[in-house]
Amino acid sequence: MKTPVSKLVRGLATVLFLSAGAALAQTSILNVSYDVSRELYKDLNPVFASQWKARTGQELSVNQSHGGSSKQALSVAAGLEADVITMNQAPDIDILVERGGLVAADWRKKFPHNATPYTTTSVFLVRKGNPKKIKDWDDLAKPGIGVIVPNPKTSGNGRYTYLAAWGYALEKTGSEAGARDFAQRLFANVPVLDGGGRGATTTFTQRDMGDVLVTFENEAILIARELGGNKFDIVYPSVSIDASAPVAVVKKVADKRKTTQVAEAYLNFLFSPEGQEIIANHYFRPRDPAVLKKHVTRFPAIRTFTVEQKLGGWDAVQKHHFADGAIYDQIVLGKR
Amino acid sequence: MSTTTFRVLPGFRLTLGYTLAYLSLLVLIPLAAVFLKTTTLGFEQFWSVVTSPRVVASYKLSFGASLLAASINAVFGLMLAWALVRYSFPGKKLIDALVDLPFALPTAVAGIALTALYAKNGWLGQYLDPLGIQVAFKPLGVLVALVFIGLPFVVRTVQPILEDLDTELEEAAASLGAHRWQTFRHVVLPILFPALLTGFALAFARAVGEYGSVIFIAGNLPMVSEITPLMIITKLEQYDYAGATAIATVMLVFSFILLLIINGLQAWTAKRTGRDR
Numbered sequence: 063m064k065t066p067v068s069k070l071v072r073g074l075a076t077v078l079f080l081s082a083g084a085a086l087a088q089t090s091i092l093n094v095s096y097d098v099s100r101e102l103y104k105d106l107n108p109v110f111a112s113q114w115k116a117r118t119g120q121e122l123s124v125n126q127s128h129g130g131s132s133k134q135a136l137s138v139a140a141g142l143e144a145d146v147i148t149m150n151q152a153p154d155i156d157i158l159v160e161r162g163g164l165v166a167a168d169w170r171k172k173f174p175h176n177a178t179p180y181t182t183t184s185v186f187l188v189r190k191g192n193p194k195k196i197k198d199w200d201d202l203a204k205p206g207i208g209v210i211v212p213n214p215k216t217s218g219n220g221r222y223t224y225l226a227a228w229g230y231a232l233e234k235t236g237s238e239a240g241a242r243d244f245a246q247r248l249f250a251n252v253p254v255l256d257g258g259g260r261g262a263t264t265t266f267t268q269r270d271m272g273d274v275l276v277t278f279e280n281e282a283i284l285i286a287r288e289l290g291g292n293k294f295d296i297v298y299p300s301v302s303i304d305a306s307a308p309v310a311v312v313k314k315v316a317d318k319r320k321t322t323q324v325a326e327a328y329l330n331f332l333f334s335p336e337g338q339e340i341i342a343n344h345y346f347r348p349r350d351p352a353v354l355k356k357h358v359t360r361f362p363a364i365r366t367f368t369v370e371q372k373l374g375g376w377d378a379v380q381k382h383h384f385a386d387g388a389i390y391d392q393i394v395l396g397k398r
Numbered sequence: 399m400s401t402t403t404f405r406v407l408p409g410f411r412l413t414l415g416y417t418l419a420y421l422s423l424l425v426l427i428p429l430a431a432v433f434l435k436t437t438t439l440g441f442e443q444f445w446s447v448v449t450s451p452r453v454v455a456s457y458k459l460s461f462g463a464s465l466l467a468a469s470i471n472a473v474f475g476l477m478l479a480w481a482l483v484r485y486s487f488p489g490k491k492l493i494d495a496l497v498d499l500p501f502a503l504p505t506a507v508a509g510i511a512l513t514a515l516y517a518k519n520g521w522l523g524q525y526l527d528p529l530g531i532q533v534a535f536k537p538l539g540v541l542v543a544l545v546f547i548g549l550p551f552v553v554r555t556v557q558p559i560l561e562d563l564d565t566e567l568e569e570a571a572a573s574l575g576a577h578r579w580q581t582f583r584h585v586v587l588p589i590l591f592p593a594l595l596t597g598f599a600l601a602f603a604r605a606v607g608e609y610g611s612v613i614f615i616a617g618n619l620p621m622v623s624e625i626t627p628l629m630i631i632t633k634l635e636q637y638d639y640a641g642a643t644a645i646a647t648v649m650l651v652f653s654f655i656l657l658l659i660i661n662g663l664q665a666w667t668a669k670r671t672g673r674d675r
Contacts, residue, residue, distance in 0.1 A: 132634070132635040132637070133634070133635070136634065157637055213618060215632045215636070252619075253617065254535045254617045255617070255619060256618070257618070257631075261614070268514070269513065269517035269519065269520075269535075270518060271517070380636075385636070386447075386450065386641070391620075394621075395452065395621060
């Protein structure tokens with residue numbers, strides 16, 4: 063890759079590296095992550111840094127970089143020196159295995175739960191009192207309902223929504239043709255496709271577009287409890303997708319920077335009770351059963367399926383659904 | 399061109415060398431990289447990427463809306479420049495400074511502001527919506543955003559020419575019996591036209607490449623309101639560099655041809671009106 067972008071990224075990485083190097087005895091690691099995890103890691107990092115200092119006596123600063131997940135992964139592939147990468151869908155880590163072997167091929171096995179410290183799922187956010195009586199996926203495909211989802215082509219959030227709807231319809235109709243028909247009707251109800259999850263939130267909450275927003279549970283709770291001014295309700299569908307957030311050490315970078323140990327400790331911390339508690343406070347579903355139990359009122363039980371269980375894994379999904387000219391494209395083109 | 403004619407500043411070779419090196423470094427090499435990356439696709443693949451229906455629809459929107467926006471800016475930018483040069487009124491300096499604001503504003507801010515304004519619950523949108531005029535999340539929204547970001551180009555290119563334009567010319571035309579329209583059409587406009595074209599070309603070029611502001615207001619529906627830069631981003635999101643550069647190549651070639659035509663037109667009118675440079 064010799065584009066100006068990659069040069070810029072490399073330049074930025076150098077700047078980060080140099081500024082980190084200025085504080086001599088200090089160790090630093092860079093966590094490259096997706097867009098809406100910014101607040102979560104802002105809370106997690108200082109706690110881990112103080113733990114690390116207590117354990118090793120070493121001053122640690124954890125730097126964060128956030129952006130659209132695929133873009134972030136591309137930046138790392140192009141040379142951004144991330145010690146760890148924390149994403150919201152597995153393909154954004156798999157790409158780093160393919161591109162230059164930055165991440166070990168068996169990254170899923172390095173940490174518990176397939177290296178996913180927390181999970182979330184796609185749920186509905188409706189206007190207060192649920193005036194359109196939206197209860198389940200079926201209601202989203204009815205004529206006259208406006209559905210706001212982020213663009214599945216450009217956002218993990220949108221991709222999960224599409225797959226959740228697909229899985230639901232597959233289960234209900236028992237056939238791919240039925241699922242396709244359902245997805246087509248659902249996406250015909252989408253008036254705006256925002257680039258990412260936050261954009262869709264703004265369109266739904268601030269611009270007053272649509273009757274229902276389909277988004278990650280953590281985002282939905284955040285809006286319903288904190289941002290939305292009590293103007294919205296959350297609706298849990300009968301079934302949805304398991305959107306687990308994968309993490310990995312960027313082996314090549316960590317080897318070079320000699321940060322493997324701290325990077326692994328950092329990711330392990332995410333699975334520890336303290337880490338899980340902070341995760342739960344950001345409305346992501348923790349893996350630790352004790353922590354989950356403690357916050358059970360926040361996370362109502364919902365039946366979920368994984369991409370691997372129902373849809374044949376990410377590679378198949380990518381090829382079958384999201385590649386150019388594949389099912390998603392056919393669906394959105396077919397409706398007009 | 400003869401280098402023996404007297405020049406105020408010496409060093410033709412040096413400056414030409416500098417020009418070429420500078421242009422290569424900043425423009426040609428990155429663009430060459432785009433073309434090079436595209437060549438990793440076979441021609442058939444390239445052709446199927448750049449002619450897929452969704453991409454073709456995006457060309458129509460991007461180039462159509464950009465041309466329209468540049469045309470609108472040419473008309474209203476000229477009016478603005480005229481008002482700023484020929485009249486004096488309180489707050490003129492302020493308005494003059496305001497014109498440059500679209501240059502300075504981060505485009506995402508512009509996009510969000512315009513969307514907030516034109517959404518059906520926005521300040522303007524709430525009055526337009528009952529009339530059946532929807533701007534935000536429609537192709538019309540794309541046009542509005544492109545008009546916004548292109549405005550300064552026409553004003554700033556026409557303004558200095560207008561300032562140089564002697565009012566005596568118009569008085570002479572009037573004293574020879576020309577009425578206002580004739581004076582404007584045959585005296586003022588020909589002098590302004592090359593500058594106007596430059597402004598038009600700049601506004602157009604800026605609009606074609608615009609992403610940040612448009613993306614918030616467009617709605618981004620396939621076949622309806624997807625701009626070409628979004629198609630490129632979409633490819634990148636799928637880790638498809640070659641596909642992305644293929645579309646970028648088509649955009650570059652289109653833009654280059656259109657700019658070449660506009661520049662040619664400009665040179666021709668300049669020669670015709672005797673303002674050859």
